[in-house]
Amino acid sequence: MSTHIFHTPEVQDFLRLASGLDQEGGNPRTKAITHRILSDLFKTIEELDITPDEYWAGIAYLNQLGARSEAGLLSPGLGLDRYFDMRMDAEDAALGVAGGTPRTIEGPLYVAGAPVEQGFARLDDGSDANGHTLIMHGTVHGADGKPLPGATVEVWHANTKGFYSHFDPTGEQKPFNMRRTIVTDAQGRYRFQSIVPVGYGCPPDGPTQALLNQLGRHGNRPAHIHFFVSAEGHRKLTTQINIDGDPLVYDDFAYATREGLVPALVERSDEESIQRNGLSGPFAEIAFDMTLSALVNGVDNQIVERARLAA
Known part of the structure; x- marks a missing residue:
């Protein structure tokens, strides 16, 4: 016309x-x-x-x-979530805010109200027969580089079928399976035992994948673990790590992969490591420290308010 x-x-x-x-x-x-x-x-x-x-x-x-x-x-699949992160990065640069663990997208599968544990938590309930034990640990640091006792580390991830509790179409998972809030210990440390997650894809018969098909794109994510990290006097960190070795680590349909967020996954089979962690067999280990950024003029200028499931 x-x-x-x-x-x-x-x-x-x-x-x-x-x-x-x-x-x-x-x-x-x-x-x-x-x-x-x-x-x-x-x-x-x-x-x-x-x-x-x-x-x-x-x-x-x-x-x-x-x-x-x-x-x-669909929102992360079209890059909108990543674009907001890019804008927040640019705002930090303009304000001279530097350092800290990179932020990345939250995703749509967080659930508020996970059980709170001190220092250490067991995330999985042992019901996933295909689960490979994971021990993940690290220290949360403040903007001054010092460890942060009493910081809260909220963590959630999928099972070996790529499903999250509260969103699992099979109904197999109990509430808050593979979801916990861990309060760091006196040395600012967190640690948890779970299983190595796998990635997931958009429902193949759903409208998100239908649009991605029109764009000639896949709808798959690499295996990953989500985190919210909060502490007094600091901005809330929203981030996630990808599981090293996943073939889609740098081909995430949701564009969540960032440098610094793919820590090494080390397989441990020696008896000393197994016994030290109170386990009965080989396991995978991830060490990942996180650093928060200070409030800007006393305010968390990048806190995100959005509708979230609570249970």
């Missing part, structure tokens, strides 16, 4: 009307965001000559996305 009407006064006035900019009620921020999104969408329809058929196929897709509760999965 060669006709272009986006920049006409009629369309621009209509955009203001549809966004409520000419109305006294409502929320000014919502109006401004809606006006920008509608304007960009109108312009996209015109410039790419989007047909009504294509538009209504898009509406049907959004309905499917909501019905399957996959918006939180």
Whole structure:
């Protein structure tokens, strides 16, 4: 279609009307965001000559996305979560905030209310027959480089089928399996026993994978472990580590891999290591220290408030 009407006064006035900019009620921020999104969408329809058929196929897709509760999965898959991290990195650079463990995306599968343990926690309940024992440990440091006693380390990860408790379609996992909050000890140390997770893929019959197929992209993630780390006087760290050796470590559909977040996974089979950890056989070990950044003018300027499951 060669006709272009986006920049006409009629369309621009209509955009203001549809966004409520000419109305006294409502929320000014919502109006401004809606006006920008509608304007960009109108312009996209015109410039790419989007047909009504294509538009209504898009509406049907959004309905499917909501019905399957996959918006939180599509968001990282399209790089939006990573883009927010890039913006926060840029804000840190502008403020002169440097150092600390790299942040990366939270993902959609956190659950608030995990049991709290002091210093050490057993994450898995032993029910995963294919599980390979993992011992992970490290020290949480403050912005001054000193260990942080009493810091909270929230950790969660998938089982060997790639499923998370509370989101497991098989119903096999009990609540809070492979989820704990660990309070660091007097030396700022945390330690946990669990199993080595595996990666997962988007549901193959879901709308997220359907769109990725259209983009010629896969929908798989490498094995990884999520963390929230908090301590008084510091900004909350949202991060995750990828399991070294996973073939998708640097090909994550959610773009969460960052340098410094792929610690070595070391297999231990010697009797001394097995006995020292109170185990009965070989295990994998990951050592990973984390460093928090200080509040900015007394405020956590990058805290993220979002809807999260609580149990």
